[in-house]
Amino acid sequence: MKPFQYIRPTRLKDAIEAVASNPNARYIAGGTNLIDLMKRGIVSPEKLVDINGLPLKKIEKKTGFLRIGALALNSEVAQHRLVLENHPLLAQALNAGASGQLRNMATVGGNILQRTRCPYFYDPVFPCNKRKPGTGCGALEGINRTHAIFGLSENDPAQSCIAVHPSDFCVALSALDATVLVVGTKGERRIAFGDFHRLPGNSPDLDANLEKDELILAVEIPDAVFTKHVHYLKIRDRASYAFALVSVAAALDLENNRIKAARLALGGVAHKPWRLFEAEKALVGQPVSETTFQKAAELAMPSAKAFAHNAYKLKLVPNAIVQALKSAAALV
Amino acid sequence: MDEFPDGVSRPGDDHQEDRRFFLKQSLAIAGLTFAPVSFLQAAELDTPIDPADKVKIALTINGTQRRLSIDPRSTLLDLLREQLGLTGTKKGCDFGQCGACTVHIDGQRTLSCLSFAVMQQGRKITTVEGLSNGTQLHPLQEAFIKHDGFQCGYCTPGQLMSAVSCIREGHASSEAEIQEYMSGNLCRCGAYPNIVKAILDVKTGGDPV
Numbered sequence: 001m002k003p004f005q006y007i008r009p010t011r012l013k014d015a016i017e018a019v020a021s022n023p024n025a026r027y028i029a030g031g032t033n034l035i036d037l038m039k040r041g042i043v044s045p046e047k048l049v050d051i052n053g054l055p056l057k058k059i060e061k062k063t064g065f066l067r068i069g070a071l072a073l074n075s076e077v078a079q080h081r082l083v084l085e086n087h088p089l090l091a092q093a094l095n096a097g098a099s100g101q102l103r104n105m106a107t108v109g110g111n112i113l114q115r116t117r118c119p120y121f122y123d124p125v126f127p128c129n130k131r132k133p134g135t136g137c138g139a140l141e142g143i144n145r146t147h148a149i150f151g152l153s154e155n156d157p158a159q160s161c162i163a164v165h166p167s168d169f170c171v172a173l174s175a176l177d178a179t180v181l182v183v184g185t186k187g188e189r190r191i192a193f194g195d196f197h198r199l200p201g202n203s204p205d206l207d208a209n210l211e212k213d214e215l216i217l218a219v220e221i222p223d224a225v226f227t228k229h230v231h232y233l234k235i236r237d238r239a240s241y242a243f244a245l246v247s248v249a250a251a252l253d254l255e256n257n258r259i260k261a262a263r264l265a266l267g268g269v270a271h272k273p274w275r276l277f278e279a280e281k282a283l284v285g286q287p288v289s290e291t292t293f294q295k296a297a298e299l300a301m302p303s304a305k306a307f308a309h310n311a312y313k314l315k316l317v318p319n320a321i322v323q324a325l326k327s328a329a330a331l332v
Numbered sequence: 333m334d335e336f337p338d339g340v341s342r343p344g345d346d347h348q349e350d351r352r353f354f355l356k357q358s359l360a361i362a363g364l365t366f367a368p369v370s371f372l373q374a375a376e377l378d379t380p381i382d383p384a385d386k387v388k389i390a391l392t393i394n395g396t397q398r399r400l401s402i403d404p405r406s407t408l409l410d411l412l413r414e415q416l417g418l419t420g421t422k423k424g425c426d427f428g429q430c431g432a433c434t435v436h437i438d439g440q441r442t443l444s445c446l447s448f449a450v451m452q453q454g455r456k457i458t459t460v461e462g463l464s465n466g467t468q469l470h471p472l473q474e475a476f477i478k479h480d481g482f483q484c485g486y487c488t489p490g491q492l493m494s495a496v497s498c499i500r501e502g503h504a505s506s507e508a509e510i511q512e513y514m515s516g517n518l519c520r521c522g523a524y525p526n527i528v529k530a531i532l533d534v535k536t537g538g539d540p541v
């Protein structure tokens with residue numbers, strides 16, 4: 001590992017200035033992704049700005065939304081009363097991720113900004129446009145079993161990236177229309193969750209629409225009716241402690257066995273959490289039934305495109321959507 | 333000041349006797365090491381350090397206050413094993429994927445291979461060496477023996493530290509729940525069913541962990 005300078009500021013301003021003033025400086029929170037990448041030489045910061053001295057741990061109810069501080073741990077969020085009462089989908093998604101140990105270390109901000117788990121990104125021997133723009137994509141002609149089927153670049157795919165965003169938490173945040181509150185040298189701003197992560201396009205090295213010096217302060221989740229009929233379904237190679245092949249965050253608001261409102265988002269299928277607006281629309285007003293769910297699931301698929309090893313996702317995704325909706329609606 | 337002079341050749345794992353002697357000696361050296369003139373408090377770490385410099389930190393390991401001089405690149409796992417001779421904590425994958433390096437930081441189970449030691453200023457670390465009460469084994473250690481919760485034993489320190497947390501966190505009420513909340517600890521020997529039995533036994537026995 002390359003040597004680095006380590007600082008632990010206690011004032012927000014100092015942390016931001018430290019990163020703004022050095023192109024090779026990085027924030028570090030739980031370290032569970034960054035240290036991994038540093039050990040492999042994929043990221044080599046000159047300066048590490050430890051943000052754990054900043055007061056960003058609070059989980060609080062505000063008028064109209066729940067605010068979760070960027071340094072709240074994944075385990076703390078998953079068991080927090082306000083989260084369980086207002087947004088149980090978030091707790092389900094968090095508990096489906098990583099392990100007890102990792103959830104005790106991983107923070108909200110770090111989870112949102114974790115890098116892909118594409119094996120070609122992690123292995124410097126292979127070309128990777130995300131790691132080194134312009135070198136090509138190792139997964140395109142390689143083993144692409146875990147890769148994307150949605151949101152692929154329409155330009156030259158060799159200039160792009162077919163990796164997926166690995167977070168479970170983010171799939172639930174996307175379904176719940178969260179907002180990310182950030183601050184940088186130019187001040188504070190709020191970013192709608194759907195605009196936060198990027199599609200790969202021709203600059204897959206960038207995961208998020210965030211300036212380098214910008215620090216995530218919190219995520220805010222608007223009050224919603226999705227407190228009861230929610231389900232996070234995660235399908236993976238083993239029963240636990242594995243990233244999603246496909247995951248579905250489903251939330252329903254039901255009245256007299258009819259759907260008043262619905263939210264659906266997928267994980268493991270695109271460069272960012274994949275929201276299914278059309279399918280959501282198709283669910284509204286419909287009776288709770290397997291047929292309703294199947295129709296909605298079909299609407300998710302037309303834009304999908306598979307590669308040599310991930311065609312199974314074309315079948316798995318609609319099945320998983322139906323299953324998640326059935327579980328959310330307690331339809332057995 | 334380094335805890336150990338560099339260049340000490342570390343005997344291989346197959347030389348048990350040498351290793352024990354080495355450990356005793358090293359721990360003695362560590363215990364005698366003088367505290368360098370000034371130790372940085374958390375706030376003082378704001379002062380940038382030269383990348384080549386060592387950083388001084390103070391932390392508590394198994395109840396003992398330690399003042400150490402460390403390379404900022406050192407993980408907590410390497411600090412424990414290489415610098416302090418606490419080799420109970422194991423390095424399996426070194427990338428967060430196996431749980432062999434599980435220790436408690438301020439009472440919470442974490443992975444020491446994905447933690448920089450320099451970030452642990454002021455914290456309380458408990459390793460498997462700190463689990464027993466002198467020669468009296470921890471109830472989970474007893475239960476692992478009783479239920480044959482290991483074969484080669486490599487994953488065991490991590491399993492034990494995780495198992496303590498699993499019960500303390502309130503996630504040990506059934507076999508299924510234990511399986512889920514212990515999933516961060518892999519066992520190459522496949523001792524899983526007996527590990528689950530050991531944890532359930534301690535949980536239902538009600539012994540404080």
Ligand SMILES: Cc1cc2nc3c(=O)[nH]c(=O)nc-3n(C[C@H](O)[C@H](O)[C@H](O)COP(=O)(O)OP(=O)(O)OC[C@H]3O[C@@H](n4cnc5c(N)ncnc54)[C@H](O)[C@@H]3O)c2cc1C
Pocket residue numbers: 026027028029030031032033034035036051070071096097098099102105106107108109110111112113114166167168169214215216217241242243244427428429
């Ligand atoms: C073996 C393993 C299995 C895993 N399984 C899963 C899984 O199943 N599901 C899942 O969702 N995740 C999983 N994870 C990933 C884990 O959730 C992430 O590593 C974790 O959430 C990252 O959080 P952190 O605080 O440790 O981030 P760090 O490693 O500290 O930081 C990650 C990135 O975010 C930046 N950053 C951190 N905080 C901020 C902030 N406030 N503002 C701006 N930038 C910031 C850092 O600069 C860095 O670039 C797994 C990880 C491992 C190692």
Ligand code: FES
Pocket residue numbers: 422423424425426427428429430431432433434443444445446
């Ligand atoms: S050595 Fe830390 S998880 Fe494997």
Ligand code: FES
Pocket residue numbers: 481482483484485486487488518519520521522523
């Ligand atoms: S006992 Fe051998 S790895 Fe678990």
